[in-house]
């Protein structure tokens with residue numbers, strides 16, 4: 001019997017690739033998302049259980065422990081993205097506040113509450129992996145600031161859970177192709193600029209992220225915790 005794995009936002013993009021990689025290894029995977037039909041279709045493709053849970057809704061998150069009566073081994077906090085349209089220079093302070101709160105709620109608080117709700121159920125030898133973003137290195141908007149907060153929070157989670165032999169890390173991707181993150185807002189010019197910033201001159205793929213996430217949750221990675229691991233083809237270097 002494989003491990004119990006939760007991948008939030010697992011019905012598409014990076015989360016689907018992560019869920020598929022765990023399922024291919026024989027783990028029992030549960031994926032969450034907001035759109036039931038999309039979730040159902042994704043679950044059928046990889047043989048995973050599905051649960052409609054909005055990462056921006058604390059009441060939905062409070063239902064998670066009921067899904068894992070016997071415990072959980074791996075939590076992947078992947079759900080996230082741009083929430084609504086960013087307030088502009090002419091927007092009111094209240095518009096800015098609405099945008100920031102909604103963005104922080106989904107991209108930061110969603111992961112925090114997911115871990116809080118399942119912390120007691122995490123088994124020894126388990127792992128928490130949260131998906132950050134290269135944007136956190138240049139945080140100048142609500143999304144990037146939420147991702148920077150996620151990395152800071154992760155360091156404390158690692159310390160708290162480490163005593164129970166549970167690791168906690170951030171995987172921080174650069175531009176990953178083949179996702180819906182940018183909706184229709186990724187022009188050919190912008191894509192070319194993002195690829196040009198990499199040393200390897202290609203965009204990342206969801207499978208690149210899945211490979212690192214599954215490694216961090218593996219037996220081979222038990223001494224890696226409290227870290228932010230960058231996956232961006234060299235677009236941002238740590239030295």
Ligand SMILES: NC(=O)c1ccc[n+]([C@@H]2O[C@H](COP(=O)([O-])OP(=O)(O)OC[C@H]3O[C@@H](n4cnc5c(N)ncnc54)[C@H](OP(=O)(O)O)[C@@H]3O)[C@@H](O)[C@H]2O)c1
Nearest residue numbers: 009011012013014033034035054055079080176179180181
């Ligand atoms: N793509 C990139 O270049 C890139 C780069 C850096 C970081 N990331 C991060 O990677 C993660 C995955 O993004 P992606 O690129 O794979 O985006 P995506 O293609 O838009 O997929 C997002 C997935 O998460 C679900 N989702 C979105 N909001 C949710 C919410 N509030 N609650 C629950 N599920 C939600 C979506 O399903 P529903 O819409 O049905 O809920 C979908 O399954 C995000 O945290 C993103 O910030 C992406």
